[in-house]
Amino acid sequence: MAKILTGGIGRDEVARTVSGLGIAGLHIAVANDMDAAGQLRAGQADYFLGTCHTGAGASLGVLVGLLGRSACHTFGRGEPTEAEIAELLAGGTTVFGFCLDRIDTVAPRLARAIAAARP
Amino acid sequence: MSWAPGTAAAGPARSSVTAAGLALSPAQALTVVVLCALTALMAHLALAVFNDGVRPFLLDFVQGRTTRAATTAVAFGLSAGFVFGLGAPMALSSGVLNPWLLFLPTDVLGILAPRTWLAALLGAGWGAVVVFGLNGANAFAHGLPVDFLTAMQQLSTPILFLFTLFPVLAVTRQFGRLRGAVTGLVELALVVLTMRLWPHMFAGAAAMAAGVLLLIGFAVAADLRRGRTAGEEPDRSATQEATASLFDAGAARLRRRLPLFMLLGAGVCALAQMKVFGGGEATSFLIAKGQYAEAAQVDFYRMFGFLPLIATTALASGAYGIAGLTLVYPVGYLAPNPYLAAAAGALVFAAEVLALSSLGRVLGRLPSLRDSSEHLRGAIGEALGLAVLFGSLMAANAMGGGLGLLVCGGLYLLNEAMGRPVVRTAAAPAAVLAGGVVLNVLYWLDLFTPVTAAAP
Numbered sequence: 400m401a402k403i404l405t406g407g408i409g410r411d412e413v414a415r416t417v418s419g420l421g422i423a424g425l426h427i428a429v430a431n432d433m434d435a436a437g438q439l440r441a442g443q444a445d446y447f448l449g450t451c452h453t454g455a456g457a458s459l460g461v462l463v464g465l466l467g468r469s470a471c472h473t474f475g476r477g478e479p480t481e482a483e484i485a486e487l488l489a490g491g492t493t494v495f496g497f498c499l500d501r502i503d504t505v506a507p508r509l510a511r512a513i514a515a516a517r518p
Numbered sequence: 519m520s521w522a523p524g525t526a527a528a529g530p531a532r533s534s535v536t537a538a539g540l541a542l543s544p545a546q547a548l549t550v551v552v553l554c555a556l557t558a559l560m561a562h563l564a565l566a567v568f569n570d571g572v573r574p575f576l577l578d579f580v581q582g583r584t585t586r587a588a589t590t591a592v593a594f595g596l597s598a599g600f601v602f603g604l605g606a607p608m609a610l611s612s613g614v615l616n617p618w619l620l621f622l623p624t625d626v627l628g629i630l631a632p633r634t635w636l637a638a639l640l641g642a643g644w645g646a647v648v649v650f651g652l653n654g655a656n657a658f659a660h661g662l663p664v665d666f667l668t669a670m671q672q673l674s675t676p677i678l679f680l681f682t683l684f685p686v687l688a689v690t691r692q693f694g695r696l697r698g699a700v701t702g703l704v705e706l707a708l709v710v711l712t713m714r715l716w717p718h719m720f721a722g723a724a725a726m727a728a729g730v731l732l733l734i735g736f737a738v739a740a741d742l743r744r745g746r747t748a749g750e751e752p753d754r755s756a757t758q759e760a761t762a763s764l765f766d767a768g769a770a771r772l773r774r775r776l777p778l779f780m781l782l783g784a785g786v787c788a789l790a791q792m793k794v795f796g797g798g799e800a801t802s803f804l805i806a807k808g809q810y811a812e813a814a815q816v817d818f819y820r821m822f823g824f825l826p827l828i829a830t831t832a833l834a835s836g837a838y839g840i841a842g843l844t845l846v847y848p849v850g851y852l853a854p855n856p857y858l859a860a861a862a863g864a865l866v867f868a869a870e871v872l873a874l875s876s877l878g879r880v881l882g883r884l885p886s887l888r889d890s891s892e893h894l895r896g897a898i899g900e901a902l903g904l905a906v907l908f909g910s911l912m913a914a915n916a917m918g919g920g921l922g923l924l925v926c927g928g929l930y931l932l933n934e935a936m937g938r939p940v941v942r943t944a945a946a947p948a949a950v951l952a953g954g955v956v957l958n959v960l961y962w963l964d965l966f967t968p969v970t971a972a973a974p
Contacts, residue, residue, distance in 0.1 A: 408896040411691070431889060432830075433882065437757040451571065452899060452941075463574045464764045464834040465757065468583060475595055478937070499899070500942045 401517045402444040403510070404430040407459075409450035409499045416502055417448075417510040425514055436465040439493060446513055448506065449496045459496045470494050478504055484512040542649055546792050549856075550615065551645035553785040554624050557840050558641025560782060561593075561628025565775055568621035568840040570827055571596045572629075576837040579629075580771075590630040597622040603944020607951060609652060610659070611670030611913075612802035615795045619648060621840045659954075663961045664968045666954025669917035670947070673909035674803035680905035681800040681816070682709065682722030684823075685729025687897035692890060693736050701732050720804060720812035730819040733894070737886040744886070761882065764834055769875040771836035779838065779871050780864035786841050787863020790850025797847030799902050805851070814848035821845060823894030826881050830888075833878045842870045903943050910946035917950075918957045921966060926953035 403425060405413040414429050430438065430447075438444040439462075449459045463471050472487050473496035479487075487495075497505045542550070560566040564576045572593045578584045605618030624641045631637035659667045686705055690698025708725035772779065789795045796802030796813065798820045804813040821844045828839045841847065846863045853859035881888055907930070914926035929949035933940050940948055960966035 408892055408899070431885065431892070433757075433761070433885065433888070436761070440757050440760075452895075459574060461761065461764070461830055461834045464577055465760055468578050476599075476938075476941070500938055 400424050400426065401446060401513055402426045402428065403446045403448060403513065404428055404435045404438060404444045405448050405450075406430055406432050406435055407450035407496070407499075408452065409502050412502050413448050413450060413506045416506045420507055420510055422510055422514045424517070425510060427510075432459065432461050436462055439466060445493065445517075447494045448509060449494070450499050450502060451496070452499055459494055462494050466494060471496070473497070474501075474505060476501065479508070481508060481512055484509060485516065488512060488516045541653065542794055546794055547649045549785070549789055549792065550620065550649050551642050553789055554620060554645030554648075555638040555642035556782060556785055557621050558624040558628035558631070558637045558644070559634065560778070560840065561625045562631055562634060562637035563775075564629075564837050565772075565778065566782065566838040566840050567593070567625045567629075568617055569593065569597050569600075569625050570824070570831055570839070572625060573831040573835045573837050573839075575835075577835040580836060586629065586632065590626060593626045593629050597626055599941040599944055603941050603948050607670065607944070607947035608673075608799075608802055609648075610656065610667055610951075611673050611947070612796065612806045613656070614802040614805045615648065615789075616802050617795075617797055617841060620645070620795075625840075662954075662958050664917050664954060664957040664966075666913070666917050666950060666957070669913040669954070670910075670950060672912040672916055673906065673947070674806075676905040676909040676912070677800050677902065678720065678803055679722060680901045680908075681898070682725050683729075684894065684897040684901045685726060685733050685819075687900055688890065688893035689729070689733050689736065691896070692733070692886075692893045693740075697732075697736060701729055704732065705729050720809055720816075723812045723815045726819050727815060730822055730894075733890050734822065734887065737890040738884065740886040741884045745883075758882070762879075765878045766875065768833040768836040769878070772832065772838055772871050772874060776868060776871055779842075779867045782840070783842060783846055783863040783865075783867025783870075784860035785863070787846040787850040787853065787866065788856045788860040790847050791853045791856050791859035793851075795850075797841060797844060799898065801847070810851045814851040817844065817847040817851070820898065821848075823891050823898055826888045826891040827895070829874060829877050829881060833874060838871065842867050845870065899943065906943055907946045910950045913950045914953055917954060917968070918966070921960075922953060922957060925956050926950050929953060 410429050414427050417427050435447045471494040472492045476498040564580050575592050579589045600618050601622050609619045623644045627640040628637045686702045689701040705725035709721045712721045796805040798817045801813045801817050825843050832838045846866050849862050850859050914922035926949045930945050933945045
């Protein structure tokens with residue numbers, strides 16, 4: 400069971416996309432960067448998927464400052480491979496940022512990888 | 519166009535702005551060059567960047583956890599698409615400078631430069647390239663048999679009128695169909711009323727004001743209701759403390775450089791006063807038509823979409839926005855002369871930097887309002903996306919009829935099919951520019967006859 404929070408401009412779309420996949424064991428909720436920081440620190444949530452126009456800074460908001468650079472990764476406008484995501488997850492990354500116009504490909508890939516990393 | 523140009527406040531530099539020609543006076547050109555040197559310097563010192571996406575990365579850079587080269591790569595990656603896809607086509611089509619064209623490159627150049635003086639020099643260089651290069655490009659392109667720059671003026675009507683709707687989209691997404699419909703009806707009624715009663719005014723001005731005020735009203739009401747029923751959750755106090763200390767450090771760093779920020783505010787505000795610069799997505803087209811009062815309103819309401827983002831990223835990173843909270847844009851448009859604008863800009867920036875800490879605390883207590891600003895920005899993107907796509911296709915039709923639509927629409931669809939190497943908002947105008955080149959080549963090969971009745 401993993402709890403994923405979404406944030407940023409495309410958070411509703413990300414939540415809809417991921418819940419539409421119907422992956423068992425994933426709980427997804429819409430949040431914002433401030434709330435997410437609190438829940439991640441308190442262990443009430445496990446991952447954060449943020450989106451913005453560029454897929455970088457604004458997608459993560461204050462999370463980089465509050466959770467530390469090592470917990471965060473932004474793909475920008477790129478599309479990461481499953482192997483890249485698996486490596487980041489294994490390395491302890493919990494906060495991911497990507498571009499608004501890559502939601503349809505990146506969000507499902509991240510969700511599947513998270514589900515696979517947490518059986 | 520249903521409204522006449524030039525009814526708003528006149529400025530001394532007014533006569534130099536023509537329909538689609540960037541003709542800057544020596545004083546204006548000098549202001550651009552000096553301001554670009556200053557903005558590059560601010561980026562070099564990691565004190566301010568225009569790109570909101572780059573700002574959070576500056577914290578690591580300031581604290582020495584990343585290198586200048588790595589930060590430059592981030593800044594370039596986040597900015598390049600918006601310079602060539604948004605800033606340049608908009609400047610070419612409106613004849614007015616914009617912050618994406620001027621300040622995104624100075625972000626990158628300033629961070630890139632290993633020395634302070636080099637940063638200023640590179641920034642000034644970019645300012646000169648824009649001032650003189652765009653003038654030349656404009657003259658050259660207008661002289662071509664297929665004049666794609668005149669055709670690009672087709673962009674202005676869809677951008678202005680669809681931009682008017684952005685508060686409606688934000689209200690609908692955040693507060694549901696009923697309130698969205700109410701906001702929509704209020705805006706529509708105001709647009710119709712404005713067109714009937716004040717035909718010389720931009721029809722969307724009052725509607726946009728009402729829409730944004732409704733959204734803010736709904737958000738503050740929601741926060742007040744939530745505050746009464748829920749109160750503070752105890753398990754979040756540790757995070758709040760961490761946020762507070764991070765924000766305090768950021769605010770303190772900015773306050774230490776207050777004089778530099780006042781100088782920056784003075785420069786940006788003076789540039790906005792010169793009627794050759796539009797700060798927001800829709801503003802360039804209003805400035806080009808001489809509607810400064812309307813431009814000031816549009817950018818004032820647009821500010822609410824960006825204020826929380828700029829304030830929180832600035833507090834979290836210790837680096838500010840090149841245009842601050844963007845309040846200097848409307849102040850500049852309305853200022854009677856550049857000197858007063860500079861003084862007002864300096865005061866606005868000083869007030870913003872000093873108030874940033876308390877602003878962060880207020881925003882922390884109003885989560886619905888922070889959400890509203892995200893919805894506003896999302897809505898600006900959506901409205902602009904449709905407007906730019908439709909306007910670009912109208913431009914394609916104006917310059918090449920069916921063949922123009924085929925080439926430009928085709929390039930846009932091809933970009934989609936290839937996984938969007940060019941950002942979506944920017945793809946359509948970029949396709950018009952590329953399509954214009956293709957049509958000129960076809961004309962030169964004697965394979966295409968231009969559509970003579972291009973837009974005035």
